[in-house]
Amino acid sequence: MVKARKYVFQKQFEGLPKETDLKLVEEELPPIKDGEFLAEAVFLSVDPYMRAYAPQLPLGSTFIGSQVAKVIESKNSSFPVGQYIVGNSFGWRTHTISDGKPTQAGQLTAWLIPDPEGLPLSYSLGVLGMPGNTAYFGFLEICRPKSGETVVVTGAAGAVGSIVGQIAKIKGCTVIGIAGSEEKGKWLVDELKFDRFINYKDKDFEKKLKAATPKGVDCYFDNVGGEISTQIINRMNKFGRISVCGSISGYNDKEKARGMRFWWHPVQNYYFFTFLAGAVQFAVVSQQLKMEGFIVHRWLDRWFEGIKQNKQWIKEGKLKYRESVTEGFDNMFKAFVDMLQGGNTGKAIVKV
Structure with a gap:
């Protein structure tokens, strides 16, 4: 026994x-x-x-x-x-x-x-399993990035986000990674070759996001949800694409934050207000964004395709992992x- x-x-x-x-x-x-x-x-x-x-x-x-x-x-x-x-x-x-x-x-x-x-x-x-396939399919199939576009990734130093950012670089995009420590930011920029890093704990986050995305945001891979995501979505260009992978910022909240907030619209240059729960809808409508959540098992029939491609990128030195x-x-x-x-x-x- x-x-x-x-x-x-x-x-x-x-x-x-x-x-x-x-x-x-x-x-x-x-x-x-x-x-x-x-x-x-x-x-x-x-x-x-x-x-x-x-x-x-x-x-x-x-x-x-x-x-x-x-x-x-x-x-x-x-x-x-x-x-x-x-x-x-x-x-x-x-x-x-x-x-x-x-x-x-x-x-x-x-x-x-x-x-x-x-x-x-x-x-x-x-990288050769569920998180790797989450990055591969969730980013490429939903965001459909084009060379020259600007991509923002939250949870960028995690198992999924770190792969998403590197795939975006492979596809010729400018990549901004959002994470919670300077040590993680150094890894993203120095080793994984992200173009910029912003610490979501920075009190000037919104200002730094605007400086890092002078042409706006075309693709957003969202791992965290919350107010950070709302600020990023309000920086997005017309016909931008948002792949919603998770909302880790709220997983441990006993109560969701509620209340009225004022937001500055980066394109139309005026303030609008909304309840926090609906803060993204204005940007989604006015910028005609595509926002889609997913669970990776949607692509079970192609499961080993993602593993094979990520393995190939590792062998070619294009994809690093920790x-x-x-x-x-x-x-x-x-x-x-x-x-x-x-x-x-x-x-x-x-x-x-």
Whole structure:
């Protein structure tokens, strides 16, 4: 019998998650059946979506998440012993029994990792996995950037934003990255070759955004939402495109900010006021913007296209990547909260 350790979701988060909201338990797994395999976690992912999806997660269930795992026992010829896989729906657990079949909705539960060609296996949770495909499809399919355009990316030093900005540079765009520390900004500009960096904590953010985008903004890849996003959207040119990937600025808010705000319209040069919740509608209408949210599984039928292209760009030296690695399964919660508070640069990973 194999003993697995897992994190059980036992209390809904209120604001920033607390360690007591999850419980680390041990369970004894049964023998595998025909068509099943047993996988042992090697790397686990922590991502912003886990906080956003938590309200939909039943109490008592294993907390959600993906992992790179090694098949250690198998009665399924599609998942032979010794192979490394991505367990897309395995969650925060050390050992998992699976049959590898897609869900009823057609989402993949597990797949063999394509030849990493010398790259770290953990990349399959990042640039060569869900975050990489989120950047690849979410930016290229929705924003459809053109050479010479100006692109703004929030959450620019994270797992998705850092890839989006580099793809934008590959496509010949001017790229402004928004992040929360000077250290992250230095990485974006010096190593990833973003054209400009703005710290969203800067009290002169709006002024610096205007200076960094003298020709306005054509494409905006939004990871954060909130007032920062409203200011960026109000800098956009006619027929600009906005790809809405997430809204991490509000994930831990107990109450959404409410109230009246005044905004300066950068093109028409006059003030208008609106409730904060509707602050973007004026710009969307007056500038005829396209604003579209997405979930990356929309492109499941092209999943390995994104992985292949991002791998090729890495091999060509056009795409660089960084991971923030936390050691130890016992530190899953710490890595999760650090990520939610912006403590990671690049992809946040836990090494078992």
